[in-house]
Structure formats: structure tokens, C-alpha cells
Amino acid sequence: MAWSSSWSPTSCSTGPARVALAATVLGLRAVAAAATALLLRRVVTTPFGVVRRARRDRPPRPWFALLVPAGPAAVGGYFPLLRWLERHDVQEPLPYLPLLVFAGGLAALVGTVLAAGWFSYAAGRLLHRLARGPAALLAARRLTADPWAGSRTFAALLAAVLFGGGAAAHRAYFQARYAAELAEARTFGDVTSAGDTFYLDTIGLVDLAVAVAVTIAAGGLLVALVEGIVARRRAYAALVAQGVPRGVLGRSVAWQALAPVVPAVLLALTVGLLLGRFLAGPVSTSTVDGAKRYVMPGVPLEELALVGAGAVAAVALTVAVGLLFLRASTTVEELRAT
Known part of the structure; x- marks a missing residue:
């Protein structure tokens, strides 16, 4: 085989195209500038250096009630739509169905994060109406004054909990499939089969990542x-x-952190479980006569409780550590003019 004499080191490029590189460099700055302008649109700076954020009189709207069901519905319709296309001999539109699943998961995640803001406002109203202690009343006023602080603060935590719920659903699916494979092997006389534990070991790595x-x-x-x-x-x-x-003051900070995070974690676990259940689907087994039988995996209550309790415990530990700074920040010297 002879090499072409027209080849040169400059004829193939190993780096990105110049247009794509320039678009990336300039696009990141443009997106950062647009996001900064959007976030600072309600901030006012006086000549004395005082920064005020304009107060929002309108309470948070429950938009998450539209996004959260739309996510599992989009993911749950993936496999039925795929089977419908197979029955009607229609070629699968490859770019669109995975995008549908991705859009559904993203909508569920955004809706869960937005729900933290609504939960903060609802918890503040409930505490203001029912609480009798000063700590709960202070927390209620803070929660209603800035309800979106929960969405900003707990976004990463809720995303991790949502993925943890999905991982728990997949673990239940692989456990059910492992048990079904063992039962199927024994039905057909193969008593030496031990099943495949590869996917269960992989889910263990996912749990570690969560x-x-x-x-x-x-x-x-x-x-x-x-x-x-x-x-x-x-x-x-x-x-x-x-x-x-x-x-x-310390108890009010604890109320302010824990009151919205508990229902938000429960919602994130439920959404993650539904997404994982719809993505995995039922477990199919073969009977002696060759018929297919579908078994739905059970609800992994222990794994879900472990993920939810771990998230709430992490928030409680964070509050306990953060309160160590409260004494240093409440000295009388803080009232002196600077």
C-alpha cells in the first residue's frame, strides 16, 4: 500500500474549527452577561453603596404542578410509543424520541427545583398561622419574605435526590430481573445458573456517585x-x-432551612422513582409454554428512605455547622457604624 503524496500535516486538523471556537468563547460571555442582567434586573445601588433588591409582592405561583407531571408523562410514553411504531412498521425517529426523554427529565428536574420556592412560601404561611414560638414566627417571616431562596439553595441537593430516586428504581428493576432469571433457569432445569450481577454492581457505583x-x-x-x-x-x-x-435565632435558622426541604425532598424522591420506573419498565420472563409474563418491580422503600434521610441529615448537619458562625455575627460591635 502506498501513501498519497498529497498528504501534509496541515491537511487534517486535530483541533476545533476556528468559527466554533470563536462562537464558544464569545457565546459563553454573552450567556454570562445575559444571565447577569436577568438576575440583577431588580437590584438598585445607591450612591452610598447600599444595594437593595426590589421586593416581590406577588407570591410564587405553583408552576411546578405543570412541569412535574409532564416530565414522567413524557418519559413514560417512550416505550409505548416505541412499541406502537414497531407494530405499525414505522421507522423510529432516532433524534426525536431520546430528545423527548431528555426534555421530560429536564422538565421534572426544573419543576422540582421550582417547587422548593412554593414550598418555602407555603411553609412560611403555615408557620405564621399555626406557630406560637418566636423562632418559628421569625422563620415564617423570612420564608415568606424570600421564598425563592429555597430554590436557589437546594437546587443541587434536589437534583442529587432525584437521581438517587431513579437509581433506587433501577436497583429494584435489576433485582427483580435477577430473581426472574434465576427462576426461569430453574424452570428449564438449569440449577447451576447464578444469574448476572453486573448491573446490580453498576447501580452500586451510581449510589456512590449520588x-x-x-x-x-x-x-x-x-x-x-x-x-x-x-x-x-x-x-x-x-x-x-x-x-x-x-x-x-438558631432555631429560626433551622426552621427556615428544614421546613421547605422536607417536602421538596419527598417530591424529588417521588419524581425520581417515577422516572426510573418508566425508563426501566416491567421485567419480562418466559414460562414453560413459551409465553411472556411481565412482573412489575416493587417499590424500594428502604433505598428511598436512605436517600431521603441522608439528604435531610445533610441539611441538618449543615445547619448545625453554620450556627457556629451565629455567635460571632451577633456581637454588639456589629451595630457600630463603619
């Missing part, structure tokens, strides 16, 4: 919590100077 993601999200929660305490240190110092105990 645990790492929850840990990283807890670190972000700690940073956001400490930043919030430091930003409101003058208000906290004024309350302490007026006679409010620091323990009341």
Missing part, C-alpha cells in the same frame, strides 16, 4: 447558610441587643 453529589451539595448549602448569616449580622445583632436569645 452520595458524593449530596455531600458536594451539602457543602454548597453550608456556604449559602453562612453567607446568609453574615449578610444579616446587623439585624441579628440588633435582635440580640433587644433581648432575643441566640438560641431563638
